[in-house]
Amino acid sequence: MSLDSLSTAQGQINLLNTGIFPRRALTIAAPEDCHVQPVTVYLYTFNPENLDHKIKVDFHKRATTEELIEKILAQRDDFTSTNIDDFEIYETLGALDGRTFKERRLDPGEYPVAVQTLWPRTLSDNSNEPTIPKTRFVMKTKGSRPQGPNITFVSTETSSTIDSFLAKFLTQPQDREYADLCMLPELTEQTLLDNLRDRFNSGHIYTYIGPILVAVNPFNFFPIYNPKYARLYSQSRRLGALPPHIFAIADITYHNMLRIKESQCVVISGESGSGKTESTNFLLHHLTTLSQKGSDGSSVEQTLLSAGPVLEAFGNAVTVQNNNSSRFGKFIKVNYRENGMVSG
């Protein structure tokens, strides 16, 4: 099995198209119940001993925080006269000292299931014992302050650029902007460009056209390639389940290859300076992350990632369009073993 990436320097506009063309299946369609996951929410404060304040619900991946509050209120008799606007849900993180907690208020439009997939897994020495997660959701009445001696709460709402960027990334507006251009109610060149511009202005550089990914070069660093995103996308098996991203293309290509046991091909094209080389690097990075599956990675994978800069040293030059312009086309072939590890 192999995965080919073909890079060509063609195109009229400053966009980059990355398409996946699996031979038998476009996507791995997951059954509907795969989109539902258990979500545990503690009421008012985290208290694992008070089982009455621990609520477990089966919740859809694309359902929002607001809907989670609504579901919890509907489940409890003691909340019959309350309003969903009176409550908010926090993502609460335990710190190493066991007493200090950080908390971040979930945006009403945020997807709690997507948020909890980013939490580190808690391992128990004794598999019979239920594990208590260090990160959890707590639902509180608006304006209430955390209680309890020796416990400090620190708001992380503005403290982490990466987390707030991720929160914004996961809650891309679906009414004004279309993450997939195929969903545009009216498809003309103007509506297409307007949609891409609006998305770009809100910081969303990637957009789908069905199974094709369009990337608009931001010429600016966006913190959307860190391990949190890699983890998030490596758990999604369907294109479109998460906002458009180059990692989604890598992920679906890799899993299609493993599933149907046939070579896959990714074609990356665009005009000079549109971001083909950068996208190829992100794609290879995510592919190697997927094949490493938690190990340190074989030397083959390290060699693969290090080959780019060496080739660029020989074959790149400064041009009017691009300070680091590839003066050659690229054909990269990655061979995999049956178990999904890179073999060469």
Ligand SMILES: Nc1ncnc2c1ncn2[C@@H]1O[C@H](COP(=O)(O)OP(=O)(O)OP(=O)(O)O)[C@@H](O)[C@H]1O
């Ligand atoms: N996703 C991205 N995020 C941030 N900056 C980017 C991204 N993609 C590209 N860039 C910026 O754009 C510059 C040009 O990108 P790149 O070299 O990948 O273009 P290219 O399409 O390969 O060009 P050429 O065909 O001339 O080789 C990069 O040096 C980088 O600064």
